[in-house]
Amino acid sequence: MVTDNPRGEIYCTSCGFVVKENVIETGPEWRSFSNEEKDERSRTGLPTSVAIHDMGLATIIGSENKDASGRSLTGAMKSSVERMRTWDRRSQVHESQDRNLKQAFSELRRLSEKLAVSEAVTERAAYIYRKALERNLVRGRSITAILAASLYAACRDREVPRTLKDVAAVGFIKKKDLARSYRLLLKEMDMQMPVVDPMKCMSKIASRANVSGKTQRRAREILQKAEQARISAGKDPMGISASALYVACILEGENMTQRDIADAAGVTEVTIRNRYKGLRLALGI
DNA sequence: TAAGATAAGAGGGACAT
DNA sequence: ATGTCAGTCTTATCTTA
Numbered sequence: 001m002v003t004d005n006p007r008g009e010i011y012c013t014s015c016g017f018v019v020k021e022n023v024i025e026t027g028p029e030w031r032s033f034s035n036e037e038k039d040e041r042s043r044t045g046l047p048t049s050v051a052i053h054d055m056g057l058a059t060i061i062g063s064e065n066k067d068a069s070g071r072s073l074t075g076a077m078k079s080s081v082e083r084m085r086t087w088d089r090r091s092q093v094h095e096s097q098d099r100n101l102k103q104a105f106s107e108l109r110r111l112s113e114k115l116a117v118s119e120a121v122t123e124r125a126a127y128i129y130r131k132a133l134e135r136n137l138v139r140g141r142s143i144t145a146i147l148a149a150s151l152y153a154a155c156r157d158r159e160v161p162r163t164l165k166d167v168a169a170v171g172f173i174k175k176k177d178l179a180r181s182y183r184l185l186l187k188e189m190d191m192q193m194p195v196v197d198p199m200k201c202m203s204k205i206a207s208r209a210n211v212s213g214k215t216q217r218r219a220r221e222i223l224q225k226a227e228q229a230r231i232s233a234g235k236d237p238m239g240i241s242a243s244a245l246y247v248a249c250i251l252e253g254e255n256m257t258q259r260d261i262a263d264a265a266g267v268t269e270v271t272i273r274n275r276y277k278g279l280r281l282a283l284g285i
Numbered sequence: 286t287a288a289g290a291t292a293a294g295a296g297g298g299a300c301a302t
Numbered sequence: 303a304t305g306t307c308a309g310t311c312t313t314a315t316c317t318t319a
Contacts, residue, residue: 183297236310239311258287259287268311269289270290271310274310
């Protein structure tokens, strides 16, 4: 059993079955450099986070007209403090950028929760969105579009297997629009993303399709051979992964239809068939 | 019913004009 | 900037076992 923290999933190392998704960070909040420190430090308050518009560091001037030692303020002082309060309130959302971020991040929370991604991914998405905002990429486009693209980018960056389709669905936007925004981010911000590893998709599909661990191991072997045979480049990783699993089901005598696997992977039967054909050709099955 | 075949269409990358 | 080309994936429909 292994915890994959960035992905927020716990899965079995021998069969790849995903036991639990969206696991909360289990480590201590602080790194400790000695045992004494470890004992002394405790979790205090919210950790700072770039996914909160002011990074969780807001301080507001209270409404009690008392000074630090609890004495009432003089009249002159009162009006002065009142002015400060006004500015204090204004500075909390002092720019349109801040307002934008506030809205975006509440949306981000919603999407992250629905996608069941870890806090690390959410943080990353927030960071990317901030950058996008700074570079004026949001102007003239919808906040949701760029935000969803940031979230997708974060998933790619952290190698969390979420498809464009997954993200588009929870954001109620069209897949092609999401793809467009995502490419915009990559281009304008010179980002480089790792290629999606079909292996990473395997456990996801397998657990959704309810195939046995044995079959899944078989599928992984097939997938490995397929990669060695270089027939996977440029193909949809979910498609590759799904068809490998389909082949494994046949070999292991597990009665799964193309429809079942296709549904679990979020691709069409035709795609399965095409990959399946190439797989047979390359591996001589 | 499941699997295979075929065709049309979308969207984007590469490359030339 | 605009057009073409090759390649991928999707949707839809028909055929085959």
